[in-house]
Amino acid sequence: MPSNTEMHDRAGSPTAGDDADPASWSASRVKTWLEEIGMYQYAPCFADNHIQGKVLALLTEDHLREIGVKSVGHRVLLFEKCHEIRRAAVHKMRNEVLWESDEQIYTGGCDDWAFKQCTCYSCRVDPDHYKLTGSALYLSEVDASKAKGCNCQVSKRTRTIELASITGTSDYFAHSACDCGCAADVVNVELKGSLGLPPVAPLHVAKGEGRRISDLIATAVEKNHLAPAQEAMAR
Numbered sequence: 001m002p003s004n005t006e007m008h009d010r011a012g013s014p015t016a017g018d019d020a021d022p023a024s025w026s027a028s029r030v031k032t033w034l035e036e037i038g039m040y041q042y043a044p045c046f047a048d049n050h051i052q053g054k055v056l057a058l059l060t061e062d063h064l065r066e067i068g069v070k071s072v073g074h075r076v077l078l079f080e081k082c083h084e085i086r087r088a089a090v091h092k093m094r095n096e097v098l099w100e101s102d103e104q105i106y107t108g109g110c111d112d113w114a115f116k117q118c119t120c121y122s123c124r125v126d127p128d129h130y131k132l133t134g135s136a137l138y139l140s141e142v143d144a145s146k147a148k149g150c151n152c153q154v155s156k157r158t159r160t161i162e163l164a165s166i167t168g169t170s171d172y173f174a175h176s177a178c179d180c181g182c183a184a185d186v187v188n189v190e191l192k193g194s195l196g197l198p199p200v201a202p203l204h205v206a207k208g209e210g211r212r213i214s215d216l217i218a219t220a221v222e223k224n225h226l227a228p229a230q231e232a233m234a235r
Contacts, residue, residue, distance in 0.1 A: 022085045025053025037081050042069055057086040093223070094135035099216055103128035104184035104204045126156065130203055132217060135224060137161040137189065141201060161200065163224040165191050169217045171210035185210025189217065 025033065030051055031043040045068040051059070059082045064075045105127050131138040140156045168190045173183070187203040187210055205213050 022053045022056055023089060025056070027052050029053065030056065037077075039074065039078060039081075042074070042078070045069065056082050057089050094133065096134050097131060098134065098220055099130070099132040099213060101130050101205060103130065104206055128156070128201075128204075129158075130205075132220060134220060135163060137163065137166070137217065139200065139203070161189070161191070161197075163221045165195055165197060166217070166221045167192050169214040169221075171214035173207070173210060183207050185213075187214050187217070 022033075027047055027050065030046055030053060031040075033056075034040050034043050034046060049067045051067070059079065061075050061079050064078055069075045069078060126140075129138075129140045137160075139159045139161065141159050142156055166189055170188045170190075171185055173185050184204040185207055187205055189200040189203065191197045191200060203213070
């Protein structure tokens, strides 16, 4: 059993141990965690009620009382430790990169490819970059405030779109008589009109990927919208 000093040093660390992801902890690993935070006497209660890692983040004081933690002080401390795990899980979810890709420059088939080659488009304009996390969609876009006079160099900036501001997505494929593999799918992202935000330029993604990317963004938005409610319920 760890000494009091060791338990104090590790009590605030929900990621201590060999398995750094509390959501994947087994009942045995939860028992070890209880020993680490100085609450080993409740290991049988947790084991009898099948408390595994994925349940820890959902525990409330009422749950703890129900499984047999009678001491008010211990319930408060255990709830705070579970809340630390919950905060870490939310932080991980919000910062996890779900999708990342460069824009497909040639979107309209062979004609579009030939036109952009002749105008040196691909030489003076870097493709936009897209990154989706659990909290935001990051898009590079032209920075009009830094436009160069000869138009031979285009400056870009990264725009952060909070998922909470997105109301929906849609996708379509811009058909061409002969795309020669140079076409792209288009994903549209709709924002809440009440926020007064500028519209999001269509995302040009790899041919055949539009529906998947659209669904991926929509799912991330849904999870982001549900997170505050789940947090409130846990309290």
